Amino acid sequence: SYVLTQPPSVSAAPGKTARITCGTPTIGTTGVHWYQQKPGQAPTLVICLDTERPSGIPERFSGSNSGNTATLTISRVEVGDEADYYCQVWDSRSDHWVFGGGTKLTVL
Amino acid sequence: EVQLVETGGGLIHLGGSRRLSCEVSGFSISNNYMNWVRQAPGKGLEWLSVIYSAGSTFYADSVKGRFTISKDNSKNTLYLQLNDLRADDTAVYYCASVYCTSGSCYIDYWGQGVLVTVSA
Numbered sequence: 738s739y740v741l742t743q744p745p746s747v748s749a750a751p752g753k754t755a756r757i758t759c760g761t762p763t764i765g766t767t768g769v770h771w772y773q774q775k776p777g778q779a780p781t782l783v784i785c786l787d788t789e790r791p792s793g794i795p796e797r798f799s800g801s802n803s804g805n806t807a808t809l810t811i812s813r814v815e816v817g818d819e820a821d822y823y824c825q826v827w828d829s830r831s832d833h834w835v836f837g838g839g840t841k842l843t844v845l
Numbered sequence: 846e847v848q849l850v851e852t853g854g855g856l857i858h859l860g861g862s863r864r865l866s867c868e869v870s871g872f873s874i875s876n877n878y879m880n881w882v883r884q885a886p887g888k889g890l891e892w893l894s895v896i897y898s899a900g901s902t903f904y905a906d907s908v909k910g911r912f913t914i915s916k917d918n919s920k921n922t923l924y925l926q927l928n929d930l931r932a933d934d935t936a937v938y939y940c941a942s943v944y945c946t947s948g949s950c951y952i953d954y955w956g957q958g959v960l961v962t963v964s965a
Contacts, residue, residue: 768949772890779939779955780890786947823890827950832903834880834892834950 739764739826741837748843749814757840759807759824767826769807771800774839775820783822784809811842819844847871847954849940854959861930861963867923867940867956875918878943880952881925883936891936894925895943930963937961 742760749755759769769787772780782791784800787807797812811818824837853865865881881893894904894914902914913926923940937958944953 768947768951770949770951772952774890779957780952781955782951782953785944785951785953786949791953821889825890825951827945829948832895833905834882834895834952836882836890836892839889 738831738833739767739828739835741824741826741835743822743824743837743840745838746841746843748845749811750845751814751816753814755811755814755818755842757809757811757822757824757842759809759837760805761826762805764805764807764826765803769800769802770825771809772823772825773818773820774823780823814842814844816844818842847942849942849954849956851938851940851956851959854938854961856962856964857927857930859930859932859963859965862926862928863930863961865925865927865938865940865959865961867925869921869923869940869942872942873918874916874921874923874942878945878950879914879916879923880941880943881912881914881923882939882941882952882955883934884939884958885933885936888936893938896923927961930961932963932965935961935963 771784774780787802848870896914939958940956941952942954
């Protein structure tokens with residue numbers, strides 16, 4: 738089964754680029770999805786299927802997935818992007834959903 | 846507009862039971878896969894269980910044998926029966942709808958969550 742590894746924290750200054758990674762062997766062979774969670778709120782989907790943005794998500798959010806690492810990239814970071822971010826995959830062999838441990842993005 | 850509204854949380858004694866409900870509007874759960882996910886205080890997201898449209902179910906090892914997912918298509922409501930509750934089951938419980946495409950599945954809608962507190 739998958740174990741998804743995320744850095745506990747990432748920081749970026751406003752206007753800069755933040756990159757949040759999600760790692761596991763051969764993650765590049767499966768679809769990766771990313772959720773944003775602000776304090777006291779339910780998560781919301783920001784990237785699905787490695788690179789796709791749901792309706793309403795700014796173009797500043799993008800994703801990539803190759804080899805052993807998937808990456809969520811937030812360009813031109815804003816104070817409002819400060820949140821916890823989780824990656825997720827679906828393990829078709831076990832019908833289990835797997836989440837990474839989460840990364841707290843701090844906007845300095 | 847899609848809405849998922851969880852109810853049934855509260856304070857429960859160790860070893861006790863509780864049934865959580867998730868009333869869905871905006872789509873029919875009879876045609877959808879549905880998940881339960883929880884989040885312990887200050888911790889990350891933990892997937893618990895899925896029920897597929899045809900009724901098959903799967904569970905995380907941490908809750909298998911203690912929790913039971915079910916649904917009532919006529920009421921468009923999802924349930925999670927919690928039994929033999931432990932202190933580490935204390936969490937916010939979310940119901941969520943699943944979308945599958947291109948060989949992968951993700952959560953497209955989340956409820957607002959309901960807090961379950963297990964205490965002696």
